[in-house]
Amino acid sequence: xxxxxxxxxxxxxxxxxxxxxxxxxxxxxxxxxxxxxxxxxxxxxxxxxxxxxxxxxxxxxxxxxxxxxxxxxxxxxxxxxxxxxxxxxxxxxxxxxxxxxxxxxxxxxxxxxxxxxxxxxxxxxxxxxxxxxxxxxxxxxxxxxxxxxxxxxxxxxxxxxxxxxxxxxxxxxxxxxxxxxxxxxxxxxxxxxxxxxxxxxxxxxxxxxxxxxxxxxxxxxxxxxxxxxxxxxxxxxxxxxxxxxxxxxxxxxxxxxxxxxxxxxxxxxxxxxxxxxxxxxxxxxxxxxxxxxxxxxxxxxxxxxxxxxxxxxxxxxxxxxxxxxxxxxxxxxxxxxxxxxxxxxxxxxxxxxxxxxxxxxxxxxxxxxxxxxxxxxxxxxxxxxxxxxxxxxxxxxxxxxxxxxxxxxxxxxxxxxxxxxxxxxxxxxxxxxxxxxxxxxxxxxxxxxxxxxxxxxxxxxxxxxxxxxxxxxxxxxxxxxxxxxxxxxxxxxxxxxxxxxxxxxxxxxxxxxxxxxxxxxxxxxxxxxxxxxxxxxxxxxxxxxxxxxxxxxxxxxxxxxxxxxxxxxxxxxxxxxxxxxxxxxxxxxxxxxxxxxxxxxxxxxxxxxxxxxxxxxxxxxxxxxxxxxxxxxxxxxxxxxxxxxxxxxxxxxxxxxxxxxxxxxxxxxxxxxxxxxxxxxxxxxxxxxxxxxxxxxxxxxxxxxxxxxxxxxxxxxxxxxxxxxxxxxxxxxxxxxxxxxxxxxxxxxxxxxxxxxxxxxxxxxxxxxxxxxxxxxxxxxxxxxxxxxxxxxxxxxxxxxxxxxxxxxxxxxxxxxxxxxxxxxxxxxxxxxxxxxxxxxxxxxxxxxxxxxxxxxxxxxxxxxxxxxxxxxxxxxxxxxxxxxxxxxxxxxxxxxxxxxxxxxxxxx
Numbered sequence: 001x002x003x004x005x006x007x008x009x010x011x012x013x014x015x016x017x018x019x020x021x022x023x024x025x026x027x028x029x030x031x032x033x034x035x036x037x038x039x040x041x042x043x044x045x046x047x048x049x050x051x052x053x054x055x056x057x058x059x060x061x062x063x064x065x066x067x068x069x070x071x072x073x074x075x076x077x078x079x080x081x082x083x084x085x086x087x088x089x090x091x092x093x094x095x096x097x098x099x100x101x102x103x104x105x106x107x108x109x110x111x112x113x114x115x116x117x118x119x120x121x122x123x124x125x126x127x128x129x130x131x132x133x134x135x136x137x138x139x140x141x142x143x144x145x146x147x148x149x150x151x152x153x154x155x156x157x158x159x160x161x162x163x164x165x166x167x168x169x170x171x172x173x174x175x176x177x178x179x180x181x182x183x184x185x186x187x188x189x190x191x192x193x194x195x196x197x198x199x200x201x202x203x204x205x206x207x208x209x210x211x212x213x214x215x216x217x218x219x220x221x222x223x224x225x226x227x228x229x230x231x232x233x234x235x236x237x238x239x240x241x242x243x244x245x246x247x248x249x250x251x252x253x254x255x256x257x258x259x260x261x262x263x264x265x266x267x268x269x270x271x272x273x274x275x276x277x278x279x280x281x282x283x284x285x286x287x288x289x290x291x292x293x294x295x296x297x298x299x300x301x302x303x304x305x306x307x308x309x310x311x312x313x314x315x316x317x318x319x320x321x322x323x324x325x326x327x328x329x330x331x332x333x334x335x336x337x338x339x340x341x342x343x344x345x346x347x348x349x350x351x352x353x354x355x356x357x358x359x360x361x362x363x364x365x366x367x368x369x370x371x372x373x374x375x376x377x378x379x380x381x382x383x384x385x386x387x388x389x390x391x392x393x394x395x396x397x398x399x400x401x402x403x404x405x406x407x408x409x410x411x412x413x414x415x416x417x418x419x420x421x422x423x424x425x426x427x428x429x430x431x432x433x434x435x436x437x438x439x440x441x442x443x444x445x446x447x448x449x450x451x452x453x454x455x456x457x458x459x460x461x462x463x464x465x466x467x468x469x470x471x472x473x474x475x476x477x478x479x480x481x482x483x484x485x486x487x488x489x490x491x492x493x494x495x496x497x498x499x500x501x502x503x504x505x506x507x508x509x510x511x512x513x514x515x516x517x518x519x520x521x522x523x524x525x526x527x528x529x530x531x532x533x534x535x536x537x538x539x540x541x542x543x544x545x546x547x548x549x550x551x552x553x554x555x556x557x558x559x560x561x562x563x564x565x566x567x568x569x570x571x572x573x574x575x576x577x578x579x580x581x582x583x584x585x586x587x588x589x590x591x592x593x594x595x596x597x598x599x600x601x602x603x604x605x606x607x608x609x610x611x612x613x614x615x616x617x618x619x620x621x622x623x624x625x626x627x628x629x630x631x632x633x634x635x636x637x638x639x640x641x642x643x644x645x646x647x648x649x650x651x652x653x654x655x656x657x658x659x660x661x662x663x664x665x666x667x668x669x670x671x672x673x674x675x676x677x678x679x680x681x682x683x684x685x686x687x688x689x690x691x692x693x694x695x696x697x698x699x700x701x702x703x704x705x706x707x708x709x710x711x712x713x714x715x716x717x718x719x720x721x722x723x724x725x726x727x728x729x730x731x732x733x734x735x736x737x738x739x740x741x742x743x744x745x746x747x748x749x750x751x752x753x754x755x756x757x758x759x760x761x762x763x764x765x766x767x768x769x770x771x772x773x774x775x776x777x778x779x780x781x782x783x784x785x786x787x788x789x790x791x792x793x794x795x796x797x798x799x800x801x802x803x804x805x806x807x808x809x810x811x812x813x814x815x816x817x818x819x820x821x822x823x824x825x826x827x828x829x830x831x832x833x834x835x836x837x838x839x840x841x842x843x844x845x846x847x848x849x850x851x852x853x854x855x856x857x858x859x860x861x862x863x864x865x866x867x868x869x870x871x872x873x874x875x876x877x878x879x880x881x882x883x884x885x886x887x888x889x890x891x892x893x894x895x896x897x898x899x900x901x902x903x904x905x906x907x908x909x
Contacts, residue, residue: 258305469877526822646797
């Protein structure tokens with residue numbers, strides 16, 4: 001091995017300044033820019049390199065003062081005027097950081113004019129700046145020191161420990177001022193920091209750490225109370241998926257925060273694999289253009305945050321909103337500030353400065369009280385390799401629903417809306433609301449935790465405790481014996497030391513605004529109000545009570561239908577009940593074969609004060625039937641009473657005046673009777689005997705005395721008298737007196753003619769009466785009552801009956817209605833309830849059968865819609881497990897169409 005040899009180049013210090021400008025380049029080409037090895041091996045190159053790296057040799061040199069006259073940043077090359085030299089000397093700055101790869105570098109060059117302490121090696125062509133030497137401050141007015149903390153009450157000028165020393169010695173203890181603008185409240189407690197003339201700096205002491213640009217903009221950390229304060233009059237916070245921007249915009253406060261569930265959207269990309277950056281040429285980056293190597297695709301590239309919050313002037317008190325990407329710009333992959341694109345809003349919540357509050361959603365709004373709220377418990381830290389993984393082959397998780405490992409076998413993330421189908425979609429959403437809520441709360445809001453299977457434990461409803469069900473289904477049949485359902489037993493859970501144990505009831509209630517505009521309000525025991533399809537459906541297992549303090553007024557633009565399975569009561573406690581119809585009023589009772597129609601008045605007296613009186617001012621009495629221009633009335637132009645005929649059972653007509661103790665009075669121009677058989681007047685006597693006077697077409701009998709104030713004419717068959725015949729003021733005369741020896745007077749000649757004329761006149765009068773009776777019967781009875789369309793016509797009587805309406809008149813020809821919430825709960829929990837069996841009305845001798853709303857045919861058609869749930873089980877009160885797959889392609893069940901009659905459940909015996 002060759003012996004080592006030295007290679008030394010020595011330039012005297014006095015000659016260095018003269019030779020440096022033209023010799024420096026050549027010297028640097030011949031030797032390393034730093035301390036060299038004192039020896040090197042000529043034959044063993046590897047060992048030579050080892051010694052070169054490990055052996056730093058022995059150097060000698062001097063330390064001197066100088067002043068920087070020129071500073072070149074980046075290369076950190078300085079020209080320093082040394083005290084013992086006539087020319088500038090090249091120097092480098094000593095750093096307190098490592099100079100190896102992947103270490104921290106010092107970035108701040110020194111400035112010209114600094115007085116520095118320089119180490120000048122005995123050999124070499126440059127020196128080492130060891131530090132900056134502060135000048136002595138001769139005039140305090142020329143420096144403007146800052147404060148570590150305004151109002152700290154510390155430091156040289158505040159603490160006697162420091163400034164009091166000067167007063168104890170002559171010449172102020174020879175204290176020199178080297179402050180040079182350093183903080184006036186610094187102390188000797190071991191603090192460290194760097195401060196700029198404008199107040200920015202880094203500071204560390206045992207109790208206080210800060211990084212700031214001034215007193216109101218920075219990060220301040222305090223040992224006492226573990227206080228952290230991030231402060232800035234204008235503040236930006238940016239993460240991979242969010243941004244906060246707070247500004248004083250010319251006096252207008254602006255505070256904005258945006259969030260996105262996807263990292264690519266925070267860069268402005270509207271699709272996961274869109275191109276979002278451009279690469280700049282190296283030479284342009286270093287010399288000509290104000291860009292880095294990789295820049296956004298556009299200079300005005302804009303993040304897309306789906307969720308935004310505004311406070312300050314734009315948000316007033318508060319504004320929160322959610323938006324969708326542009327819908328009609330499929331070619332736009334990256335968002336730009338300059339592009340005027342419509343971002344469809346789907347949610348906004350706003351609080352005004354006046355306290356007004358508004359919330360709107362383009363999809364749905366649900367406020368729900370639900371006792372089962374699964375919480376995803378993290379079981380692996382975010383950084384844990386045992387958690388959800390993307391890198392290894394067969395990774396279990398598809399991040400953001402897009403990114404997965406090489407195998408691509410991770411489960412797809414599925415979330416969407418529940419498909420209502422096309423068969424009455426608005427009704428099916430209301431009837432299947434429990435499924436909708438199950439999908440919303442047990443899947444749509446939780447599916448990210450479900451897919452994060454290794455990071456989170458997300459319990460199913462069946463695993464939760466101590467609350468185990470969303471809804472304890474009440475025993476609805478208990479309403480047969482009581483007015484109100486009993487409250488379910490609560491479950492007690494401990495909140496904290498203040499609240500202690502709090503009761504939680506296993507009942508579900510909600511207010512839902514559904515996507516199609518329908519809304520449903522549910523109570524905790526099956527009560528429900530549905531606003532859907534232009535109608536309002538109100539249902540509950542018990543009673544619906546409406547209790548206004550004043551009036552209850554209902555206006556039916558078409559009809560008002562009241563239909564009860566049992567009874568209907570319409571009562572007025574103090575004043576009147578009125579029924580008014582522009583056409584017909586129908587009242588029927590006894591449809592089932594028994595029953596009555598009762599119209600009763602308990603009024604006393606006979607006063608009828610109606611003149612110029614209306615409404616409740618009317619004062620009347622009794623029961624009055626009035627049809628001033630019709631046929632049957634208390635007051636009417638005609639009264640027609642009939643039994644029998646048509647489908648009316650024949651029977652008598654009876655007028656009873658207090659069982660014969662009171663009178664029947666009639667006032668008329670005439671009293672005309674058409675009697676087919678006999679007319680009889682019976683006079684019961686006090687001895688149990690009855691005296692009767694009868695009249696018939698063949699015979700008339702008078703069982704009492706007859707008195708005549710006029711003549712008695714007998715036109716046929718003579719007179720037969722038992723007993724005496726006494727005649728006062730007259731005489732008996734006959735035409736045949738001569739045949740009986742003139743025992744009685746003889747009528748002949750003029751007297752006979754007069755008698756015959758009088759009798760003929762009577763006969764003619766009787767014939768006139770008989771003919772008048774025939775005419776009166778024909779006109780007054782046959783034509784008036786028995787002809788077609790008249791009130792006494794058999795067909796009219798037979799077809800006159802109480803009538804309900806048909807489907808066409810009810811407008812229910814395609815009528816269908818879904819089961820209610822409580823009916824669904826009762827059915828799925830298999831409770832036995834009563835059913836509604838409709839009793840129809842036979843109309844016109846069974847030629848047609850009618851029923852109340854919705855009509856006979858629709859009540860017996862498959863018009864009642866029931867729905868089996870797919871994502872919620874009323875029997876257990878739990879949503880279906882997420883692992884069963886019911887939420888992946890969520891749909892409502894299909895309608896089951898049943899006949900309401902004898903199937904529609906009611907709380908009734």
